Amino acid sequence: MSGSNPYAKFLKQFTQAGTTYKYFDLASIDSRYSQLPYSIRVLLESAVRNCDNFQVTEKDVHSILNWTPALKQGSNDVEIAFKPARVILHDYNGVPVMVDIAAMREAVLKLGGDPEKVNPICPSVMVIDHSVPVEFARSADAMAKNLAVEFQRNKERFTFLKWAAKAFNNMICVPPGSGIIHQINLEYLSHVVVEDEAADGSKILYPDSSVGNDSHTTMINGLGVLGWGVGGIEAEAVMLGQAISMVLPEVIGYKLVGKLNPLVTSTDVVLTITKQLRQLGVVGKFVEFFGPGVAELSLADRATISNMGPEYGATIGYFPVDENTLSYMRLSNRSEKKIDIIRQYLKTTQQFRDYADPTQDPKYTQVVTLDLATVVSSVSGPKRPHDRVSVSDMQEDFKSCLSSPVGFKGFAIKPEALKDVGKLNWDDGKTYKLQHGSVVIAAITSCANTSNPSVMLGAGLLAKKAVEKGLDVMPYIKTSLSPGSGVVTYYLKESGVIPYLEKLGFNIVGYGCMTCIGNSGPLHEKVVNAIESNNLVCAGVLSGNRNFEGRIHPNTRANYLASPLLVIAYAIAGRVDIDFEKEPLGVDANGNNVFLRDIWPTRSEIQEVENKYIIPSMYQDTYSKIELGTEEWQSLQVPDGNLYSWNPDSTYIKCPPFFEGMTREVPKLKDIEKARCLLLLGDFITTDHICPAGAIARTSPAARYLADRNVTPRDFNTYGTRRGHDGVMSRGAFGNIRLVNKLVAKTGPRTLHFPSQEELDIFDAAQRYREEGTPLVLVAGKDYGTGSSRDWAAKGPLLLGIKAIIAESYERIHRSNLVGMGIIPLQFLPGQSAETLKLNGQEVYDIILPESGLKPGQRIQVKANDINFETILRFDTDVDITYYRHGGILNYMVRKMLS
Known part of the structure; x- marks a missing residue:
């Protein structure tokens, strides 16, 4: 590290309990450091520590130091690289991540490379928590019965995940029946400050940070750990050693004052904050809490507020570390030695807060205030x-x-x-x-x-x-x-x-x-x-x-x-x-x-x-045996070998088609010509609309597919549990019964095929278009892709044949996922929409890509019959364009490993 890092001269050290720890003295790099929001300081430390002038450059460090409260979303195009300390996954989104990585091993092998190179580089944890159903309730044996159903339905998925934890380096699996991913992250997995080994064998300290393939990864912000949700596709890249490319955000300072009424709860507080910030508009921004009212909140109260970051639209809802944080670390059975190291490191690097001291308040883009006394049930x-x-x-x-x-x-x-x-x-x-x-x-x-x-x-x-x-x-x-x-x-x-x-x-x-x-x-x-x-x-x-x-x-x-x-x-x-x-x-x-x-x-x-x-012993007793799992988990037999043995008859796990026909060469850029509109949608289309997680309806294309493979209706399970199988998931795309598609009269997963005007299930219409060689687009309103960070909400549309989406605005993670799967996200110009342009979805669409190459945020011409209009290309960074040219992030990673 010290040989190639231009900031190695800022490495300092202190001794604690006989051990010497190194750290980067951020304050001595630049005097502007003390004015930065605490969340931005974490981004800076990561950039300084990981600076190799390849993935993370000195320009990234200077850009972060240049952060200013005047930063405005829309006018800001400052791109930086960020390398999180770890990745956390749950099984709904985690299964397809591991399926993709297992498939990448095979793709690398087929193209003449070494599959052993395909391994998580960034420490990763899989928590299996999304598969258990409430089949039984209101009885003493309900939990045992539900666990039995969970294993009966998901044995194949669990066997695959147990194999993955064994086959891949840097991978831990927390078995089913242990708890919810974000609570386990809070109570057990998070370090607050990471104690790592540097290249020279010495100990180095740095702030804990995490990305997860669930949007509520933000919950860990309550513990002072910088973390947020990314799509499963982006999580894969981080696992494989890629830095996240992100736009340097605005930081909204949320000031808490006053005291809570003794009859209100933390839930009341978070619902109040959620409504206020959603109305303010904080999508793509950091929210950082400060003010004397923060000290009135327990660590668990803060975590509840941070958890709901996706609901108020922010990338994070961050609470810097204070003594209350350390009290929680003590309560949750972290050692006194660890707590002392955290305190000394964070105070030494000016990352420790006293919320009652306004002289520690940094500069913010905007300040919003909430008097806790005004919160009601x-x-x-x-x-x-x-x-x-x-x-x-x-x-x-x-x-x-x-x-x-x-x-x-x-x-x-x-x-x-x-x-x-x-x-x-x-x-x-x-x-x-x-x-x-x-x-x-x-x-x-x-x-x-x-x-x-x-x-x-x-x-x-x-x-x-x-x-x-x-x-x-x-x-x-x-x-x-x-x-x-x-x-x-x-x-x-x-x-x-x-x-x-x-x-x-x-x-x-x-x-x-x-x-x-x-x-x-x-x-x-x-x-x-x-x-x-x-x-x-x-x-x-x-x-x-x-x-x-x-x-x-x-x-x-x-x-x-x-x-x-x-x-x-x-x-x-x-x-x-x-x-x-x-x-x-x-x-x-x-x-x-x-x-x-x-x-x-x-x-x-x-x-x-x-x-x-x-008391701390509760945490000690619970987490001392968490990785053992239940008897059912322990009895699962997993295959040996570093390449997975795909079962062609499986309806849960299947090698995905994303690398079929892939070559070592990067394909040429092509216009999208003579495309048809598969769906014409309105505002606030969520990932639940695009990629349902619940039960598979018995009349759906996915149900027909399973029935053809002799799966009985009682064993259909849910879409969430079948995310490792593209045959099921592509048929479930847009399968929500509440989907409102303006091309048809009734609510549900149906659409019109053009030019025949025949009404079909969405998957069936997409298949007919594929047979006809017709590419597809989707047209939508505001906040397209809001909700859980589901990679299949991008993978499903890709497999349906959708090449581009034209919407009024996008949710942050979903836009990134679309780019990651090689779908072009286009945005109507301000004041324009499908309605103002009089688009009815029956048009033939041509999307003209510039001969001179793509640039972030440029204008792209769209022709829809005789309607010509400009859109904004929502490739927000140069990295987005790189991924698209390769056909998506997965293809990019395979080619990178080959080279």
């Missing part, structure tokens, strides 16, 4: 996480949504149908009524909240008080509790609240993402029939971070994000259109009304229990 929905509603306004808001036109806040229920009712003749001999607003799913789930003891214990205390008052949850509501790690179960048991949660139906159903990712499992057929036969808008209430249409369950058209306490409250109420202030939850044994305020615990009550029952 809140939920978000019914279709988007940033549509916050005060609980006190919930009744009127839901009524308004019912009758409003179809949209993010509307269901267009006709006046005469507003009071429709469905009857349930239940197994207990009673008849129950379902109506608009009835709760049918109530789930305490998702890393956003299960990592936070204050809301988890708060839910337990609320359950205890509710049971003592004689309250209950109606039997048809599917209730569930999926802890984010074994630590949660530990302290819920020790505090004595588990029996009360179970009494209300919130039995532990498994350790994983579960309902939040769409693994909510089936509703009882009686419930489904009552909903569908009466066209009811029934609700799911979950402590998750996403509630997009079609994500939670096909039969819950309204879905609300809420704290674990409110999940229980709405489950007891049985409906979301309740005014908790005026309407009781039920009556006690003496016939007295019981209101929510009668059972709601205060923050001081919760903190008393938290301080008493959460």
Whole structure:
């Protein structure tokens, strides 16, 4: 390192407990360092430490030092390279990553190279947490049964991942049944400061940083670790030693002042912040929290806020390290030696914060302030996480949504149908009524909240008080509790609240993402029939971070994000259109009304229990055996060898077609000529619309494909679990039942084929275009690709034959994924759209690429019949163009290894 790094002269050292540690003295490089936001300081350190004037250059260092509050998105084209310290993956997106890397080994071999060169260079961890479904609930054996179903359905995937962890260097696999990726990252995997070995054998310290193939990787920002979500495609490149090419961001300073009302929760805080920042517009920007109010938040509260970064649109929501951070490190069983090293290194390099000291405040692009005292009890929905509603306004808001036109806040229920009712003749001999607003799913789930003891214990205390008052949850509501790690179960048991949660139906159903990712499992057929036969808008209430249409369950058209306490409250109420202030939850044994305020615990009550029952030994006991896994995991037999033995009959794992026909030479640039529009879409098309994660509908092309291979419907599993198989996933592209394609009259995964005007399933239409030799484009509105960072949301369109997408704007990660798969993202000029240009999707499209070569952000001419218009080429960096010319990042990496 020191021989080739031009900044080696700034290496300093200190001694701690008899060990000498080296570090880069950033402050001595340039006086501007002390004015930089703390998050930008981490980018600078990485650039300085990794500067080799090849991947990371001195220009990158100077660009970061030149960061200025005047930096404005749109006018800023400063590109830098960033090398994260590690990569973290989950199995939904991680399986295709490992499938791609296994396929790359074969591609390198076929082209005459050494497949052993294909190995993760950057330390990587795979956490299997997205595959467990809530098939069973409300019983003591629900967790064991769900785990059995998980292994029965996913044995082949798990065997592949266990093989990958064995076959590849620098790869660790955390087995299923352990918890949620981001909570494990917070409680166990993160270092805060990395202690590494330099090339000369000495110890070197640097800030921990991470990218992950899940957008909620941002949760680790709460621990002072710089991290964000990237697409699986970009994660692969980082694993293989590539630096991330990124545009130097604006940094929004979010100042917290005041104190929280004792009755509000961290969930209420994050939903308030989410709405405010989404309205402000922070896509592509860093958000960094500061101000005296930060000290009022626990580390878990900060992590909850950071977790929701994708929901407010920011790249990160960062909390620099302070003494509270170190207290959490101590609580979660990190050693005192480690904590002392972290403190000394960060203070020495001016990366340690005292939030009460305004002289440490850096310069920001813009400052936004929130008085914590103004936060009120809140939920978000019914279709988007940033549509916050005060609980006190919930009744009127839901009524308004019912009758409003179809949209993010509307269901267009006709006046005469507003009071429709469905009857349930239940197994207990009673008849129950379902109506608009009835709760049918109530789930305490998702890393956003299960990592936070204050809301988890708060839910337990609320359950205890509710049971003592004689309250209950109606039997048809599917209730569930999926802890984010074994630590949660530990302290819920020790505090004595588990029996009360179970009494209300919130039995532990498994350790994983579960309902939040769409693994909510089936509703009882009686419930489904009552909903569908009466066209009811029934609700799911979950402590998750996403509630997009079609994500939670096909039969819950309204879905609300809420704290674990409110999940229980709405489950007891049985409906979301309740005014908790005026309407009781039920009556006690003496016939007295019981209101929510009668059972709601205060923050001081919760903190008393938290301080008493959460201790470091819980973390030590939980994580000392985490890599062993269950008996089922341990018994999995994996094949030997460094090349995977692909099973041609598999419907889970298949060698992808991305390298078919690939040559060593870079292909020539070509115009896109005589293309047809496969889909004409509106605003806010999410990756859930493009790449569903939930159940495979029995009438879909994917279902037909599986049935042809003798897979029974009960074993179809979900799209998320089959991401290692392109034959299934290409047929699932745009398979969301709530997709609104303007080319057809009805909602769903259908489109028109041109010029025949025949309506077909989207995959079938794409296949016909392929047979005809017709390239495809897609036209969309604002915020295209919002949501989870799913690589198949780019891979699927590629395999359908889509060469370019023309949209009004893009979500950050998805735009990067499109580039990574060799799809051109074009953006309408400001003020223009498909509507203003009068595009109806029936046109023939020509996209003219300049003969002189592509440049980031240049204008590209598009011809659609007699409509000619310019678009902005959303290749944002020179690296984007390099990837596109190679046919995508994967092809680029193969050619790089060959050379």
